Amino acid sequence: MKRLGRPPDTSSVQTRDRILVVAREMFSVHGYEITTNRDIATAVGITPGALYHYFGSKLALYLAVHGDTQSQVYEQFTKAIIGHDTFIGQFEAVLDIAYEMNMEDASVARFIGAVRVDSGRHPDMAAALSTHVRQRERFFAVMIDLGVKRGEIAKENRLVVQAYLLTVLMGLTDAVSGDHELQKRAIQGIKMAMRGQLVKTS
């Protein structure tokens, strides 16, 4: 049984962080709908009511988790492409860092994949995340534009490349993210395909 009232040796920040970590794990595995406040609270070691001391609603908690995760991801992505001055080099660097991050903490990639699904199903969530979506789009748009300027990508293929990147990254953060070996092979496949080395096409 838990004692009533404020527990000893608790700082607000610590508990908040624990909630965010646990929530990301559970949201990423089971999704927004299936994960209940009670599930998260129990896993953290508190009661559902306490959640509302930190976050105004379940949705607010979800958005907080997303903010954390997204900024973490794109910080790493940005770091990864520094030092590569070709489009294909940058793209492969992004693939590699995505794999590494997934090895370290699978919940990150899993959550990003889950968000795409959940926000598609929850209209108000999609609206709240539109800013983040634009941030993501811009990241790759810049990468591609530089590739066009360098002459690595034909001007008329700009949108095609963008659509391809999107598709491939979506596929990667999908069910694949559970199986490290499969993901490794998928990344290898993406690299080889882009170099035309995957299948004979003559």
Place this chain on the structure above:
Amino acid sequence: MKRLGRPPDTSSVQTRDRILVVAREMFSVHGYEITTNRDIATAVGITPGALYHYFGSKLALYLAVHGDTQSQVYEQFTKAIIGHDTFIGQFEAVLDIAYEMNMEDASVARFIGAVRVDSGRHPDMAAALSTHVRQRERFFAVMIDLGVKRGEIAKENRLVVQAYLLTVLMGLTDAVSGDHELQKRAIQGIKMAMRGQLVKTS
């Protein structure tokens, strides 16, 4: 107000089919959890109780929809690859037919994408669908094996190609499926990438 009892001019098969169509549409857009029996019933024009005249449970309904959809998809896929005797030809044929089917009825591709997510989140559903998953895997495995025999795919790349196909198709049936233009470009990108024509790699 609806009249009580059996309505005139109703054959069981008709209503059942309407339920399946409506359910696929709603499941594909909102997912398994968010879509309620009441939502489906209302859209069909019946009451939730009547659903249980045709399907034993919500899960059973979902599985029925999936059975329908999956067999429809792989019938088309199988037809599409007939007449192509190269791996890349078959692969591109699959991409093309996937696009065409999505144009005709977007709910099909959308549902396939949704199933992947929902079954990942609903353990009992995943178990019930394992047979279908194997069927899907086998389809592509055969395609790849033939490609290896013809010498189009290096033996050691078999698993890599398989992982790549999976990733790309997952990406395609994802959020992309809502935007036809985007999907068109993505498919073009996939084709060009596989031929090494998407970006300069020298």
Place this chain on the structure above:
DNA sequence: TCTCTAACTGATCAGTAGGTCAATTACGCT
């Protein structure tokens, strides 16, 4: 025509979800 059954409604149930809130306890500040 009479019956049996298929097709449905409407009321209803138990379970559970997100969310609220008064009460309780610990901590930081003066």
Place this chain on the structure above:
DNA sequence: AGCGTAATTGACCTACTGATCAGTTAGAGA
């Protein structure tokens, strides 16, 4: 020491979910 506030519980509310079922009506077959 004492007061205000931060952190948390536990009881509770309303809404809604999947599911059940007795009762009602239309049609098919003898």
